[in-house]
Amino acid sequence: MKKINVLILSAGRRVELVQAFKMAGQKLNINSMVVAGDCSEAAPALFFADRTYKLPRINEPNYISSIIEVCNEENIAIVIPTIDTDLLLLAENKKYIENETNAKVLISDISVIEICRDKINTQNFLEANGFGIPKMYSDQDLASSSIEYPLFIKPISGSSSINTFKVNNKKELDTYRDLIEKPIIQDFMEGEEFTVDVFLDFESNIITVVPRLRMATRSGEISKGKIVKDQEVIKDVSRLMNTLKPLGHITVQLMKTKEGIKYIEINPRFGGGAPMSIHSGADSCENLFKLLMGHKLKYNENYRDNIMFLRFDSSICIDENMNIIDNSNLDKNMDLVRW
Helix, strand or coil, rough: CCCCCECCCCCCCHHHHHHHHHHHHHHHHHCCEEEECCCCCCCHHHHCCCEEEECCCCCCCHHHHHHHHHHHHHHHHEEEECHHHHHHHHHHHHHHHHHHHCEEECCCCCCHHHHHHHHHHHHHHHCCCCCCEEEEEECCCCCHCCCCEEEEEEEECCCCCCEEECCCCCHHHHHHHHHHHCCEEEEEECCCEEEEEEEEECCCCCCEEEEEEEEEEEECCEEEEECCCCCCHHHHHHHHHHHCCCEEEEEEEEEEEEEEEEEEEEECCCCHHHHHHHHHHHCCHHHHHHCCCCCCCCCCCCCCCCCEEEECCCCCEEEECCCCCCCCCCCCCCCCCCC
């Protein structure tokens, strides 16, 4: 059987994702290895992978060539991005990487990435295609005395809820506009907030749609969540996916308000909370392996409903030589490779 090795980029704290790919390979009884790369040798996820590489930073000129080198060295079958700042660069170089290696890059078409990575592009796309989204205000709108608060302000290409604020009055608005470079200002929304994990095959056919109710967050990432098979959300997100046509694992944030579903953002990658959907039965890692094995997948909702996930921090201990001191939580036979 063909060996299906996975390269996870900017692995950082994505321990659960590394483990999910390893468990999927074991479940399918396939010959697979999870390789993790990061610019820091102390990234926690590296210590859970089968092999690791210290990669250049994304803005360094040899970043793409380093990915190609790892793919050829480790016979990588699929490259998995995990952070927003990586996406446009990978989309631009997707064909180049794939031509120079035997790997596929799990990244949507560059036109999709350009829509998702720029909040104004996202706003315009959603409005043009009839999807709900909070009203966006121009400088001319904001100069009017008839503006009603609260509003919401965020960076045009932000991530992880950094520099996102509820704005209660003009004084706060002026303060935040000075703080945030290239802000976007919208109506403030109230309602049930969902993160929706979607998996699509390489031809953009939807395989799973999993709404997760965001019960508590920390630094923009879900810390308590509940799987809820909300058919209204599933139907509207499916319509969005069929219009946008991304591929792979997509993370959509939305609010279910009194006025209907309003979208917050679309992240064309694995989100930090994706393991919740994976463990509920909508296993994007297993689905990826199956696609790479040539299987044809069909849409299904074969995941558990009404289960709750409570996420927490853990830690590992390493010495001055980057060796693990307490490895009770780790695989015993990791082969660590560092550049």
